[in-house]
Amino acid sequence: MRLYTLARTILLEILLQHALAETIRSIFLFKDVLKSNTTALQTSGFNTLIIFGIGILENGDIMYYSNTPGSSDVILASAGAYIGGDELAEKVRSLKTGDRTTVNRLEISMNAQHVGPLMASPGPGSDTPLYRNFEALKAAWSLDGVNNDDESIYDLASTVVFAKMLGEVGYKYTIAPYTNDGFWVAVQTNVNDGLEEPDLLLDRVYLQCYDGGAFNDPLAWQRRLGMNVVPLIWVTNDSKPSQGTTVAQARSRFSGWVGRGELAGGGYWNDYDIEKMRLSYMEYGKVLTDIFA
Ligand SMILES: *[C@@H]1O[C@H](CO)[C@@H](O)[C@H](O)[C@H]1NC(C)=O
Numbered sequence: 001m002r003l004y005t006l007a008r009t010i011l012l013e014i015l016l017q018h019a020l021a022e023t024i025r026s027i028f029l030f031k032d033v034l035k036s037n038t039t040a041l042q043t044s045g046f047n048t049l050i051i052f053g054i055g056i057l058e059n060g061d062i063m064y065y066s067n068t069p070g071s072s073d074v075i076l077a078s079a080g081a082y083i084g085g086d087e088l089a090e091k092v093r094s095l096k097t098g099d100r101t102t103v104n105r106l107e108i109s110m111n112a113q114h115v116g117p118l119m120a121s122p123g124p125g126s127d128t129p130l131y132r133n134f135e136a137l138k139a140a141w142s143l144d145g146v147n148n149d150d151e152s153i154y155d156l157a158s159t160v161v162f163a164k165m166l167g168e169v170g171y172k173y174t175i176a177p178y179t180n181d182g183f184w185v186a187v188q189t190n191v192n193d194g195l196e197e198p199d200l201l202l203d204r205v206y207l208q209c210y211d212g213g214a215f216n217d218p219l220a221w222q223r224r225l226g227m228n229v230v231p232l233i234w235v236t237n238d239s240k241p242s243q244g245t246t247v248a249q250a251r252s253r254f255s256g257w258v259g260r261g262e263l264a265g266g267g268y269w270n271d272y273d274i275e276k277m278r279l280s281y282m283e284y285g286k287v288l289t290d291i292f293a
């Protein structure tokens with residue numbers, strides 16, 4: 001009986017992990033976190049928030065670039081210390097810790113600017129400013145992952161070294177491709193070399209299925225990458241209305257894909273537009289909780 005109970009517990013845990021691993025419900029935070037409706041972000045069914053607009057400076061400092069009128073860029077970490085301010089740190093941490101929050105994973109999203117030169121010199125060592133800055137930021141913001149949204153540089157060698165450095169710091173590593181699948185397959189293969197589920201370093205792929213990636217087929221990308229992906233669609237937006245997706249259209253696109261095969265989850269680009277266009281977080285979130293329960 002004891003053994004049976006133990007076996008059942010283990011089985012349940014495996015099932016649970018499997019289920020959790022399959023139901024990513026994400027949204028990219030384009031708006032300054034200090035100005036966005038964090039209550040809505042916590043309570044609309046999302047389990048993953050990805051904070052957009054992080055960049056590395058030439059000296060290894062980490063910057064939070066403002067994409068919101070009236071906000072300015074903030075240096076988050078320098079010389080191995082977090083200097084982004086308590087208000088911002090508390091706000092970001094609250095996304096995962098609020099009383100009613102459904103969020104259990106926080107990532108920052110960045111491009112590949114200065115990664116190549118910094119990996120060449122001083123390199124990825126644990127005593128470098130870059131390493132220590134990422135360590136300090138992880139602690140201050142309680143981060144789980146770093147998302148690589150490289151859309152221009154595509155340097156394989158430095159990308160892989162940097163990803164492994166972030167793994168040493170304790171981050172998971174994710175990507176957000178819209179094109180260039182050959183590059184991303186090589187990144188996945190190299191970053192995850194010798195690793196297996198559930199210990200993959202590159203453990204998530206957020207695939208842009210709008211704008212430049214409008215014609216991406218998540219199922220085709222999954223076959224090439226050898227892992228399930230999270231397709232992203234763009235909510236209604238007045239800068240490129242043709243790329244906007246209403247709640248009803250979002251439901252139909254995600255259902256269409258899921259009807260053809262299992263996905264890792266679904267997600268949206270981005271919160272700024274939801275607020276600017278006075279859309280409903282709850283309605284967009286419900287599409288994800290219905291389809292990726
Ligand atoms: C933020 O979202 C919550 C929950 O969706 C809503 O009740 C509230 O009115 C929103 N706050 C603002 C300032 O829009």
Ligand SMILES: CC(=O)N[C@H]1CO[C@H](CO)[C@@H](O)[C@@H]1O
Nearest residue numbers: 030237238239240270272273
């Ligand atoms: C994410 C994004 O590109 N949002 C845009 C939506 O439209 C407004 C203005 O129409 C832009 O300011 C945003 O940058």
